[in-house]
Amino acid sequence: KAGVTQTPRYLIKTRGQQVTLSCSPISGHRSVSWYQQTPGQGLQFLFEYFSETQRNKGNFPGRFSGRQFSNSRSEMNVSTLELGDSALYLCASSLQGTNENIQYFGAGTRLSVL
Amino acid sequence: AQKITQTQPGMFVQEKEAVTLDCTYDTSDPSYGLFWYKQPSSGEMIFLIYQGSYDQQNATEGRYSLNFQKARKSANLVISASQLGDSAMYFCAMRERNTDKLIFGTGTRLQVFP
Numbered sequence: 001k002a003g004v005t006q007t008p009r010y011l012i013k014t015r016g017q018q019v020t021l022s023c024s025p026i027s028g029h030r031s032v033s034w035y036q037q038t039p040g041q042g043l044q045f046l047f048e049y050f051s052e053t054q055r056n057k058g059n060f061p062g063r064f065s066g067r068q069f070s071n072s073r074s075e076m077n078v079s080t081l082e083l084g085d086s087a088l089y090l091c092a093s094s095l096q097g098t099n100e101n102i103q104y105f106g107a108g109t110r111l112s113v114l
Numbered sequence: 115a116q117k118i119t120q121t122q123p124g125m126f127v128q129e130k131e132a133v134t135l136d137c138t139y140d141t142s143d144p145s146y147g148l149f150w151y152k153q154p155s156s157g158e159m160i161f162l163i164y165q166g167s168y169d170q171q172n173a174t175e176g177r178y179s180l181n182f183q184k185a186r187k188s189a190n191l192v193i194s195a196s197q198l199g200d201s202a203m204y205f206c207a208m209r210e211r212n213t214d215k216l217i218f219g220t221g222t223r224l225q226v227f228p
Contacts, residue, residue, distance in 0.1 A: 092216075
């Protein structure tokens with residue numbers, strides 16, 4: 001069974017541009033969450049989607065947005081990029097309906113903003 | 115508010131020895147889940163082990179075991195017979211009720227030497 005797939009793996013953008021990151025969950029998983037990881041702030045929750053609906057949102061500005069499609073694939077978008085948006089963006093998927101509800105992560109997209 | 119604390123920024127252990135990575139948590143919710151993830155330098159977060167707040171026994175997964183002390187709000191990870199490939203960052207995380215949102219600690223960098 002294929003794991004969580006994130007594309008692209010690496011991305012270089014300049015300030016003011018926008019970027020779209022993609023995440024394909026494990027087959028059968030309907031929940032997708034996104035996290036930002038930086039050396040200064042650590043791992044921070046961005047948002048969570050289930051059945052195309054955003055269920056939870058972290059404390060990030062409106063420049064960060066996401067969506068989920070009917071096949072459970074998810075995208076996140078960051079508009080008007082700032083230097084501080086440079087980070088590793090991790091996507092995780094989970095199979096709802098179990099006590100453990102373990103989240104499985106992809107390899108991440110490393111975004112550099114110049 | 116829920117919080118995860120990992121007080122060991124770095125740990126060293128000799129190959130084949132056991133090592134304990136500390137994690138304490140804070141929550142007022144009686145129902146929660148605790149997780150440990152491993153993050154090698156490649157960036158991917160690898161799920162290691164899960165402990166539910168109502169689980170009576172400590173979780174074990176191969177060489178990984180979780181020393182769960184509910185009254186002390188601690189969930190330490192024990193790695194037995196360390197291997198060179200265990201060198202990585204290790205994160206303790208807690209999941210809030212009815213959501214997939216994970217709250218992470220700051221991590222512990224484990225280095226295994228021959």
